[in-house]
Amino acid sequence: MMQEETVQGSSSFTLASKLRDYLMLFKPTLNVMVVFSAVISYLLAPKVVEYDVVMITLFFIGGFLVVGSANTVNQVVEKDTDAKMMRTAKRPVASGRMSESEGWMVALVTGFAGILILGYFFNWLSAGIALFSLFLYAFVYTPLKKVNSISVLVGAVPGALPCLIGWVAGNDAISAGGWVMFAIQFVWQFPHFWAIAWLAHKDYSNAGFRLLPSVQGPTKYSAIQSIIYSLLLIPVGILPYLIGMSGIVSLLVVLLANLLMVWQSVRLFKEMEAKAARRVMFSSYIHLPVVLLALLMDKI
Numbered sequence: 001m002m003q004e005e006t007v008q009g010s011s012s013f014t015l016a017s018k019l020r021d022y023l024m025l026f027k028p029t030l031n032v033m034v035v036f037s038a039v040i041s042y043l044l045a046p047k048v049v050e051y052d053v054v055m056i057t058l059f060f061i062g063g064f065l066v067v068g069s070a071n072t073v074n075q076v077v078e079k080d081t082d083a084k085m086m087r088t089a090k091r092p093v094a095s096g097r098m099s100e101s102e103g104w105m106v107a108l109v110t111g112f113a114g115i116l117i118l119g120y121f122f123n124w125l126s127a128g129i130a131l132f133s134l135f136l137y138a139f140v141y142t143p144l145k146k147v148n149s150i151s152v153l154v155g156a157v158p159g160a161l162p163c164l165i166g167w168v169a170g171n172d173a174i175s176a177g178g179w180v181m182f183a184i185q186f187v188w189q190f191p192h193f194w195a196i197a198w199l200a201h202k203d204y205s206n207a208g209f210r211l212l213p214s215v216q217g218p219t220k221y222s223a224i225q226s227i228i229y230s231l232l233l234i235p236v237g238i239l240p241y242l243i244g245m246s247g248i249v250s251l252l253v254v255l256l257a258n259l260l261m262v263w264q265s266v267r268l269f270k271e272m273e274a275k276a277a278r279r280v281m282f283s284s285y286i287h288l289p290v291v292l293l294a295l296l297m298d299k300i
Contacts, residue, residue, distance in 0.1 A: 021092040025075055025106055026068035033288075035063040038162035038169075040292040041181045044245065044299055045170025058121050059169055063162065065114030066130045069107045070158070073138035076103040081146075081207040087200065107138075118169060126169040133161040145209045152193055152211055160186035180239045184291065187236050190229035191265055192284035194222060198268075198277035218277070223269035226280060230265040233258040237291065246298045253294040257287050 042048060042059055075082060075093050082094035092098035111134055119127030137158035144151035160182045167178030197204060197211040198218045204211055212218065213225040237254040240246040246254075264283045268276040 017097075021098055022106060024092055025072040025098075025103065026064070026110075027071040031064055031067045031071065033285075034067050034159070034162050035060055037181075037185055037288065037292055038063045038166035040296055041163040041166030041178070042170040043166075043296055044177065044181065045167050046177070047172060048170040055121070058117060059166070062114045062117030062121070063130075063165070065110045065117065066134055067114075067162070069111030069114060070134045070137045072103055072107040072110065073134075074142050076100050076107065077138070077142050079103075081209070084207045085200075085203040087203060118165070122169040123172050125172070125174070126165050129161060129165050129168060133158040133165065136161075145211060147210070149210050149213055152190065152197075152213075156186050156189045156193075159189050160184075176243050177240075177245055180236075180243060180245065183236050183239065184233075185288070187229055187232045188261075188284065188288055188291075191226045191261060191280055192288075194226050195268075195277045195280035195284065198222065199274055199281065218272070220269065220272070223265070223272065226265040227262065227269060230258070230261040233261055240295055246295050250294040250298045254291050257290045257294075261287055 039056060039060055042056070043051065075091050078088075079091075079093040079100065082088035082091050088094060093100060093103045111131075115127045115131050115134075118130055137155065141151055141155035141158060144154055163181035163185045164174070164178045167181055168174055171178065194212060201212060201217045205217070212222045234255065237258045238251065240254070241248070241251040260283055261280075264276075264280045268280050270276075
């Protein structure tokens with residue numbers, strides 16, 4: 001009897017471990033943040049006049065699966081370099097707990113399911129953009145990271161496309177509002193990602209990644225780039241107001257959030273320390289939800 005219970009316990013543990021590994025493939029924290037911006041963009045679309053919980057849930061699931069598929073491909077392709085970095089060495093494929101073929105199967109099934117959900121329940125234009133985004137992230141940005149820091153620019157495109165996907169899913173067409181949402185998230189990614197790359201520079205360098213603007217790593221030049229893109233957030237943040245997407249209150253909230261990003265980037269330039277880069281990173285995590293929710297509040 002005890003032996004049977006032990007076997008059952010071991011089976012349950014194995015199943016739980018396998019489910020945890022599948023979840024790790026999806027990079028859930030990053031995934032939810034990306035899909036959150038897509039959902040807000042969907043809700044901001046002019047044709048979405050009623051907030052249908054079922055449709056919102058379906059869109060979230062579809063987006064989560066597509067982004068999860070892209071993240072899974074990323075981990076399969078980068079398994080050798082992930083194994084060299086402390087922050088990624090325990091990922092399922094990198095650690096050897098999951099085979100490459102199993103990873104590819106997960107990516108294929110979840111990617112297909114996500115695209116199908118977006119196409120069937122919303123429109124095939126949004127599904128097509130999602131497929132393009134998945135391809136660009138997994139098969140262009142991912143291998144480019146070892147070649148040149150321009151990979152950050154390339155990666156910012158699929159990083160911002162969820163906003164356009166959300167808008168198109170709700171509006172059935174590409175229009176100015178979708179491009180504005182794309183532009184906001186596109187520019188935001190640079191100070192956000194460079195702060196992360198600043199903090200993880202040694203780890204990234206050991207793996208052969210070139211992600212900071214300067215080949216010398218965390219330098220004044222990299223900090224200046226962060227300031228430039230933070231400043232670009234200001235005119236980009238005014239665009240929703242100019243095209244009638246938002247009112248004066250959200251404009252002021254967005255402007256304040258953008259000024260905070262500029263201030264933190266300037267502090268990074270002055271201090272040139274890891275704690276300053278960490279402030280930029282955490283400020284960016286706060287900045288994006290604040291901006292997106294401020295825009296949504298105007299519609300509500």
